[in-house]
Structures are given as C-alpha cells and as structure tokens.
Amino acid sequence: MRAAISVIAEKGTAGLRMSDIAARAGMSTGHILYHFGKKDRLLLEVLAWSQADLWTRFQQAADQAASPAEKLDLFVRFYLPRHPGDERYALWTQVLTQHHDEAGRQVLTELLDGWDERLEAILREGRDLGQFTDVDLPEFTVRAVAMLSGLSEDVMFGRPRWQHASVHTFALSALERELRPTGQ
Template identity: 80%
Template sequence: MRAAISAIAEKGAAGVRMSDIAARAGMSTGHILYHFGKKDRLLLEVLVWSEADLGSRYQQAADQAASPAEKLALFVRFYLPRHQGDERYALWTQVLAQHHDDEGRHLLTELSDVWEERLEAVLLEGRASGRFADVDTAEFTIRAVAMLNGLSGDIMFGRPRWLHASADAFALAALERELRPPARP
C-alpha cells in the first residue's frame, strides 16, 4: 500500500501503472495482479487503507483535543486536502471516476459515512456541553460535508484564492457561525 501511495504521489492516480507499483514494492506485476485483479481494484483498496490511516491519525489528535471546538478544527484540517495535488485526494478523485460494482459502491459509501459520523460525534459533544447551538445534526452534517467537498475541489484544482487564504480557516469560520450558541439574555 505504501508503494502504491508513493507511486501515485509521483505519477498521479491516472498515470500510475501496475508495474510502477510492483517495482516500488519489490514484487512482480503478476503478484500484484494476483492479489488485486486490476488497477481499479488496487486503487480502491489503497484508498481504504489510506482512509484508515488518516482516520487513525485524526482520532489520535481528537482524543488529545481539549474541547469540541478544537475537535471541529481538527476535523476540518484532516478532511481538506493539504495542497494542490494532495495524493489522498488525487486518489479519491481517481477512484470516484471509476465505474464500481455494488461492493465498490458500498466501500466508498462506508468511507464517506465514517467522516460524517466523526463530524456528528463532534457536534453532539459540543451541543451536550453547551458550546454548540442545537442544530439538526443530520442536516448540518450534509451541508458541512458538501461545503468541504467543494473546497476540496477548489484546492485540488489550484484555485488561486486559496494560494493566499486558508481554506481551513474559511471552512471553520463558516461552520462555527452556524454552531454559535444563541446569546444568553
């Protein structure tokens, strides 16, 4: 998996060949094909592995956070791509562009659902502690993820506005505005 991520980072998900990955892994292309069958399946499995790794790193950071507000900031930081060409997002883009069978669609849905569940947990904790407004959790999550996905596309595209401004700060400010509890009289 690390060999695949490395090859994808260098050549891009669309340009990487099974032989590139095999060479980095010190295996034959036939060995890779035996385990994954085809490039599309390998990319999907690499995405699953990458998301598990990212999710683990997010959870470790969130477990150390002192407040729901810090967890929300971490969520945004871990969700958005770090830069134009971010390997993890390039991989998402490549995998989403493929035609998937039911199993593949199920895996992609599960990966997306995990991020939504993480955000919902932060919202519920913030609401329970009185730090966040009482928003409709499901509706807020859909809006928040849609906004973050749009920003992700802008970052990956290399939209100039994000060269001098922080997409993380922009997204966090938008989410915090909606989550600000009403002023107490």
Template identity: 70%
Template sequence: MVERKRQPSGDEARGKAMRAAIGAIAEKGPAGVRMADIAARASMSTGHILYHFGRKDRLLLEVLAWSEADLGARFEEAAAGAATATEKLAHFVRYYLPRGQGDERYGLWTHMFARRHDDASRLLLTELSDTWDARLEAVVREGQARGEFAPVDPADFTVRAVAMLNGISADIMFGRPRWQQTSPDAFALAALERELRAS
C-alpha cells in the first residue's frame, strides 16, 4: 500500500503557503508566479492551495497583509527603542520605503494596485495603507507634544508625506538612476524634517 503524503491543515497550511509564496514571488514576480509554483515550494498539492485560498489574487492579498503585519511589528519594535520622535521618523521612512528594485513587498503592492478588486479586497488594501498613515500621524503628534516638531496639522502633513514617499517608492521600483547616487531614505527624511522643524 502506498502511503499518502500528509497535507498540512488550517493555520499550518496557510502559513506554509504564504512563506512559499514570498519565495516564489521573489523568484518570478507577482504576475509570473503560478499556484503550482507556490504549491511545489510548500510541498503541498495545487488543489490544497486552491482549497485554502480559492484563487491566486486572494493568496497574494493575504501574503501582502501577512508581510505588512510583520513589517509593521518590526517598525514598532524599532520605534519603541528610539529616544526621540525624530528618530522614530527616521525609522518610519526606513521601513516604509522599498529596499531596492527587487523589494517583494512593494512588488506585491504594485501588482495589487494594478488589478480590479471586489469591495472586500479594496477595503483590506485601504486598511493596510491607513495603518501606515496612522503610524506616521502618531509620530508627528508625539514630536509636537515633545516640542521637537512644528505645529503643522498632523493629518494634512501625513497626506503630503505619504504622497511623497509613495512617489519615491515608485521611482525606486522603476529603477530610476537618481536613487543609485542618492539615498532615498536620507532624501525623504530631510524633506520631512524641513517641514517639521520646530524653529
């Protein structure tokens, strides 16, 4: 009798699939990756992957949410160790911007923004974006309370800041040569600090 390979179930299967998807996306890109590629990396059947996620876009959306939660937790840990709001702002810029043209997380964002979504998916993407806005606004309010930052409107500042950071992020992912000679983190932080300078 041939022993059938055990398929993981529940949270175990979802975790394996998402970790495998990150590796497959890094190799083939979000558009090029197939469910079969993810299944092979996870040592699962394609049918099992489909059972848990239904379709590729749903899996990629969940991978993005999982990745954002992990990145957000790392930002919060770094921010908790910062002595000033200015240091927290520097951490925010570093965790927000992509680490290079091959950044898998930003590759996923680009892929997801280019597709049509149902209301539930659109809501999730909006919530992921709003979470980063809330983090930045909290840093600004803390800096103002400490007297480090000027009394700008935190919500308005956040809209302007995120728009700038998203533009820089798109440039990095596109491979604009200017960011090969200039640090995008340093450039963005200097621009934000100029507006927030208290004196």
C-alpha cells in the first residue's frame, strides 16, 4: 500500500502502471493484479487503507487531547495536506477524478462521510461542554469541510499566498470564530 501511494504521488493515476507499484513493493505484477484485479480497485483500496491509517493516528492523538478545542486543532492538522506534494492528499485528488461504479462511489462516500462524522463528534462534545456555541452541526460541517478542501487545493497547488502564512492557523481561526460562545 505504501509503495502504491508513493508511485501515485510521483506519477499520478494517468501514468500509473501496476508494474511500477510491483517493482516498488518488491512483488510481481501478477501478484498485484491477483489481489486487486484492476487499477481502479487498487486506487480505492489504497485510499481506504490510507484513510484507516490516518484516522487511527488521529484518534490516538485526539484521545490524548485535553479539550474539544485541541481536538478541533488536530482535526484541521490531519485534514490539511502538509505540503504541496503530500502523498495522501495527492491520492485523494487522483482517485476523486476517476469515474467510479456504484460500489466505488459508495466507498468514496463512506470515506468522505468519515471526516464529517469526526468533525461533528468534536463539535457536539464542545457544545455539550459549553466550550463551543450551539451551531447547526450538519450545516457547519459542510461549510467547514468545504473550506478545508479549498485550502487543501491551495496547498497542493503551491499557492504563493501560503508561503509566509500558516494555512492551519488561518483555517483554525476561521472555525474558532464561529464556534466561540457569545460573550467570549
């Protein structure tokens, strides 16, 4: 899976060959084809594996967080790409541009919904503890994730506006402004 992510980040999906992944993983192309069948399935499987790994690391960090505000900070950190060549985010962009059958669309929907569910849980906890204002959770989540996705595109593209500013700080500040309880 790691070999596939690195090859996809380097070549994109258009130039991706199963033989490149096999060579990077130290396996035969037949072995890769046996397990995945075709490239589209491989990409979805790698994306699902990558997200499971990311969410495990996020949950471990969130379990150590002292407050919903710290969990929100972690959510933003884990959501945004780290740099323009971020392999995980490159994989997302490559997979999202492919045409998928119903089963593939279902996998992608579940992965995307996973981000929403994690954010809503943080918001609900913060609201219940009185640390966040009472917002419409689904509506706020849609706006927050849309903003983070747009900022992620800026990072992946390498927009110069982020050379001297932190995209993480910008995003977190925007979310916190809306979540700040009245009077604080």
